[in-house]
Amino acid sequence: MQLFHSPLSPFVRKVMVVAHELGLADRLECVPSAAHPVNRDRTILARHPLAQVPTLIDERGDALADSRVICEYLDALGGPRLFPPAGPERWRALNLQSLADGLLDAALLVRYELTARAEGERSKAWIAAQTAKIEGVLGWFEGEAPGFADRVDIGTIAVACALGYLDLRFADATWRDRHPGLAAWYAGFAERPSMRASRPPGV
Structure with missing residues (x-):
């Protein structure tokens, strides 16, 4: 899996913390990106229309954006452990x-x-x-x-x-x-x- 990544993004950090907690960090290839609110990163844009970090390219090659979506996806792969069940x-x-x-x-x-x-x-x-x-x-x-x-x-x-x-x-x-x-x-x-x-x- 590939993760469009910025080491200063708190939303990327949330994804990485989840990945480490679930033992999945070694399955993520962190791809450096230059996402910006004005000048969008065209590499990310080619995969997802929001061109934001984090964006995950999952194991099927689909692009998932938004840390909330990505974290729940990872939790489903590794557990689930970090998202409690219904209730x-x-x-x-x-x-x-x-x-x-x-x-x-x-x-x-x-x-x-x-x-x-x-x-x-x-x-x-x-x-x-x-x-x-x-x-x-x-x-x-x-x-x-x-x-x-x-x-x-x-x-x-x-x-x-x-x-x-x-x-x-x-x-x-x-x-x-x-x-x-x-x-x-x-x-x-x-x-x-x-x-x-x-x-x-x-x-």
């Missing part, structure tokens, strides 16, 4: 993943606003609105952190990858000071072999 635990894990991905969407929009637009084109109101979403989700995570405990599922993996991205791109955000329970949980989860193996270069 309350599944919805809890999927909702947690959705919140973590929403935090990442907001963080990436801030990042793109600061790096893809000229300074005179940036919107302070837009940045403030996206930052408020991030803070709201972090507050929710802080309240839920005692229940994370030793859980290793798609929800907690997504949360950990989202927090890792904040450390990578917004190192001055000091989220740990405001969310000590979440910080304590993350300190332990971040040392899992799957998280260590997928750390962005230089982190």
Whole structure:
């Protein structure tokens, strides 16, 4: 299987953490890509119309995009283990993943606003609105952190990858000071072999 890959993408990292947890990482060939919100990577575009990372070329040669789809596909190959079966635990894990991905969407929009637009084109109101979403989700995570405990599922993996991205791109955000329970949980989860193996270069 081939994975169109960027080592700095938090969504790619989520896929890689899942692959490592399931023992499937050695079956993935990571293909470097230059996906960008403005200038799309034509190599990916030739395989999938969204031209985004991550995009997986599965064992049949079909292209799957979106980390949520790819992670569930890998889980089906390796288990399933990280996506709970139908019932309350599944919805809890999927909702947690959705919140973590929403935090990442907001963080990436801030990042793109600061790096893809000229300074005179940036919107302070837009940045403030996206930052408020991030803070709201972090507050929710802080309240839920005692229940994370030793859980290793798609929800907690997504949360950990989202927090890792904040450390990578917004190192001055000091989220740990405001969310000590979440910080304590993350300190332990971040040392899992799957998280260590997928750390962005230089982190």
